[in-house]
Structures are given as C-alpha cells and as structure tokens.
Amino acid sequence: MIRAEGLTYSFGSRRAVDDLSLSVQRGCCFGLLGPNGAGKTTTIRMLTGTLVPDSGRVLMDGALDPSQKESKRLIGFAPQALALYDELSARENLAFLGRFYGFSGGALRKRCDEVLELVGLRERAKDLAGSFSGGMKRRLNLACALVHAPKILFLDEPTVGVDPQSRNRIFDNVKDLKAQGMTILYTTHYMEEAERLCDRVAIMDQGRILAEGSVAELKNSYGGTPILRIQVQDQEEELFPIEDPMAEIPRLLAKHPDLVSFEFDRPNLEQVFLRLTGRKLRDQ
C-alpha cells in the first residue's frame, strides 16, 4: 500500500532522513519508533507528499505519487501539532475538511456525526474546539483525519500530551480502524504503543531505519535473552539469562527450596533500541 525507496531529505546541512526505504502492506499497522529528532515527522511528510524528498520516491497503492490528487484522496493525516481551528466548533472543523473531499449536505452531516461518535465527541459537536481539553483536541485531530474515510491513515505521535482516558480511547480507535482493514502508519516514541498496536515496527534513529520487523521478530533478533531474577532467603538477588522460562521453573523450585521470589525480564523494544543504538528511547 505504501512503498518508499531511498528517501533522503536535508534541512540545510543537517540530514534529517538518510536513504530510508520501507514497505507497508495493505491493512497493516506499521509503527515508526524512534526518539524525538529521529526523522519520523520528516518521513511522514514525504510519505504524505507535503515534502518533496531530495532523492528517492514514494508510491501509494502501487503506482501513485503521494502529491497526486488521486492518492491524496486515499490519505488521512493527523499531524503531531493539534491542527484544528479553535474558533470553529468540532462539527465545523470536520465539515470544513469534508467539503474538500466532495462531501456536502446530508452526507457531510452524517459523516461528521459518524466520526464524532467514533472518537467520543458527539455530545460536544457544537462546542468550539478552543474550549476542549488536550485529550479531546487530540481525538478531534484524529477525527479530522478520518472524515473522508481514507484507506491510509498517517498518525504522527497521536498521543502526545494526552490523559490516560483519551489515550485509551485513541488506542481503541486505532484497533477498530485496523480491524476495518485500514492501513495505518503510526509514529511514536512510546515503545508500549508500538508493542500494543503495531503489526510491524521500524526502529528509527538519526534519519535511518536501524531494524524492521514484527515486535516479536525484533525482540528475538535484538532484545537478547530473557533474564531470570531470583531472590533466595538471606541471599542477594541473582540474575540468570535463560532461553525457555517455562521449562526453567520446575528446575528452579527444586534447586532452591528457600526461594522467596522470582521474576522474568522479557526483552522489550526499549532494550531493542538500546542494543541497536546504545541509547535509551526517551531521555534523548
């Protein structure tokens, strides 16, 4: 559905994206995971056709250039900034955007109601966007990207600055959209989100994709061995790398009858990133 080949973009002398290639299959939720400044937003802007790459190309739905009108109809985009008109109501924001996609009259009203219902803002449809909380604005930002029922959805850090309730709502929305067969490209620097939502994840840093695969593949390839932590009475905590934790439990209990507690540290994407870059995902 989305194919990028050798994308490169520089802001002056600083190279933001460096020879990036990726491919997203139809109906897949693809995560771009990386710290702030990794080049995720620049990549998304090239994929949506709002930034022309210095080199490389992007193809949508097989052959379409993203700057073409036909491919733009396929795309829904929720930018990282809250791209809303505070002086307009939630419904007016949606209606304004919907008209660009050919909606009008009753069809437009119906579609606005549907997306407002989806993000849980139907009751606040007539309220000005400026009066919304940060979480509600995030949900409206998502609704604006969905008003024309796109086939491909680009979500650029959609949960930044959001309360847990709105975050969960957004997660549910993404899952629903994925279930409906929508292709989603999701950028984040929260590994939990990528693990929870994405079928495939590309780990990105300094404008390059360092590794790509399903979450399990990435963990297996770069996460290292699971660690067993055991606490025996009157002894210091011990760490053991183990391949198969379930097989290890009986042997562990037999060996340490005075075992107080044990814990498995399974590899996560944070560890994958740490292994790939030598740095942590956040705290950059």
Place this chain on the structure above:
Amino acid sequence: MIPILNLAFKDLKILLRDRGGLFFVLVFPLIYALFFGAIFSGEGGQSVMRISVIDQDRSEASQSFLQRLEKSPSLSLEGHSLAEAKALVRRGKLVAYCVLPKGLGESSLFAPSKNPPKILLGIDPSRKAEKGFLQGILTEAWFAGLQETFMNTKKMRAEVDRSLKQAMGAKNLSSVDKARLRDMLVSIDKFYASWEQKRVQVKSMPQSGTTQQSEKPQIQMGPEFIFQGIGPKRVRPASAFEVSFPSSILWGMIACVSAFALSIVKERVRGTFLRLEVAPIPKGSILLGKAFACFLAATAVCVLLLLFASLVFGVRMQAPFKLLVGVLMTAFCFSGIMMFVASLGKTEQAVAGASWAIMIVMMMLGGGMVPLIAMPSWMAQLSDLSPVKWGILSLEGAIWRHFSWMELLPFLGLLLGVGILGLLLGTYLQFRGRGG
C-alpha cells in the same frame, strides 16, 4: 473554485468570531471616520479661528473695522484685556490677539505721518499657516473700510479736509511738498464735490428705466477677485465625512491585511496548513482562498462604511459604478499586499511586526493620518508612492472629486498592478522552501 470558497468562508467565519479582529477591521475605522469627520466638520471642513481684539482706540473707524472682522466666517472674536489675551494665546486657547492702538481713527489717508498707528498681532510663531491666513483676513477688512470711505462722498470730503489741515500744519513737509499736496487734495475734493452734485441731480430727476441704478456710480477700487470652481460641478466635499470615510476605509483595509496575514502564519504554526496540503486541492488554492477571504472582508468593510456614511451623514455617491470599481481595485490591491506581508516572517510576532510597520508607513505617507491637503510638498510627493493614497483618491474620485475615467485610470491601474505583484510574489515566497 469550490475549495477557494470553502477556505474563504471558513476564514470569514473565524474573523466574525474574533472580536478583537472585528474591532480593528470595522469598528475602529468607523470611530476614526466619525472622530475626524466631527473634528473637521463645518464650512468646507475648516475650523474657525478664535482671536481676541483689544480696541484701545474706540473710534468710529476702529468700531467699523471690528464690525467687518465679525462678519468673517473664519473668525470668532472675543473680548479680553491685553494681559488675558496674551496668556490665552500662550496657552494655545486663542489663535491670536489683535490690538487696535489709540489714534487709529485719527490717522489720515493722505497726510504723511512719521509715526502712523500700528495694529499689533500677537500669535504663536509656530502657527505659520494661521498667521498668513489671519493677515489676509485683517488686510481684507481694513481695505474694505478704505473702499467704503472712497465710495462715500461726504466721508471722503471730510477726510480730504482733515488731511489738508494736517498736511498744512505738518513740520516735516517742505513748502513745495505742501503746495503739491494741497493741489492734489483740492483736486480730489473738487472731484468728489462734482460727483456729489451729480447724485443730487439724478435724485431730483423723474424716475424711469435704469436711472435708479446710476445713482451709485459703478466704480471698482482695485482688482476684483473672482473664484471659479474647477470641474463640471462643485468639487469640494460636501462635508468632512466625505473625506474622513474614504480614509477610514483604508484603515479597515490595513486591518484586513494584518488579520489575514496573521491567519496565514497561524495556520502554518498550528499545523492546519499542513493538513490542507494533504487535502486533494491545488496548493495555490490554499493561499488564493486566504486572498479571496481578505478581498471579501475588505470589500464588505468598504460597502458597510460607505452605506453608513451615506445613510447617516448623507455622503454622496456621485459615480456609483466608478466607486464600485474603486472599491474592488483597492480591496484587490490590499489582498495582494496581505499575501506579500504574510511571507515576511515565520512566526506570528514577526508577521504582526512587519505588517504594522509597513502599513503604518503606507498610511502615514498615503494620507491616512495626515490629510493629503495638509501635507508639506516633500511629503505630498512621497505620498504618490503609497497605495493608501491611490485607494483614497480612487474612492474620493467617485465620491466627490468628479474624476473622469481617464483621471481614475492611473490609480486603478496601480492598485491592480500592485495587487497582482503582491499575490505572485507572496505566493512564490511562501511556497519557496516548503518543498513545493
């Protein structure tokens, strides 16, 4: 076209909900028009000069001089003591004071005097324009008195008699000069005596036809000034509001420029511009939508202010079609300028600063602050460069200046040209570096 309309109506809706923006676009220009219209309202928009006259002579001549001054529509006479008058002039409460000295009425027309009486005029030296204007009014009043004397045979003969006595008694005149002066005065007296005799004869003749008119000899002392209006009809504004409203409309236009230039940069900062770039509309139409919204808002401001001016203050729309073209061209020009201004910065602060700096200079030079007629010559020349002046003249040309199409055309052409240039340059600068 539909995307442009969609964008424009969205921006107009936002403008209507922004009370601050609406104040500067519509209310402030209205206040400006009312304020300056009220200040300059009156005969031809000129204010009356308050002066104090201290009559130290209290003669028939000084009283009649005062009466003539009182008739002047440009003066308002007040009575004060000399000290009070000086203090009031110093404080700027009075424009000037005028002292009619003792002996003013006794000075003779023909007898030379070493110390002729002097009329003293006290005025703030910085009031150069008023000084010249006042000098003209006082001189006119004085010479009107002289003319009256010359036309009155009794007064003139008495004046000749008084002058003759003064001349004969003067110590500073030689006997030869005295003889010459006596001959001249006697000749004048004979002339007026014969004139008086003719008038008596005419009076005693039976009245018929035009003889009544010949009672007063048709004599004109000095040149007669005839003021002729230039143009097919009256070319002065009927009221100060015909001047203040076109200027106020231009204030509304620059407020539109500022509001919409800021809205473009706000869209960039908020990210809504990015969202619009993803929509299936030509990129140019995003900016054209802004320009169109600015054009509609500027046109609406013009129409509303002109309607108000017409309905409430009777401002005349002498050439409605020319006015419509002037309004549209001015609104177009400022929409183009808005597009250029929006490209001058990347933050709201930068664009707000740039827009007000440019607009204020344009207004200052173009007659939005200092009326065009009150500008010094160097400034008047510079004002030719300001689109504000072109806008004001294209509106005034249709309201009260009676401009022909040929006279309007240069201004309309300049407005159109600057509008197109601003649109092209602004669009180019804004898309440059945004990745096409």
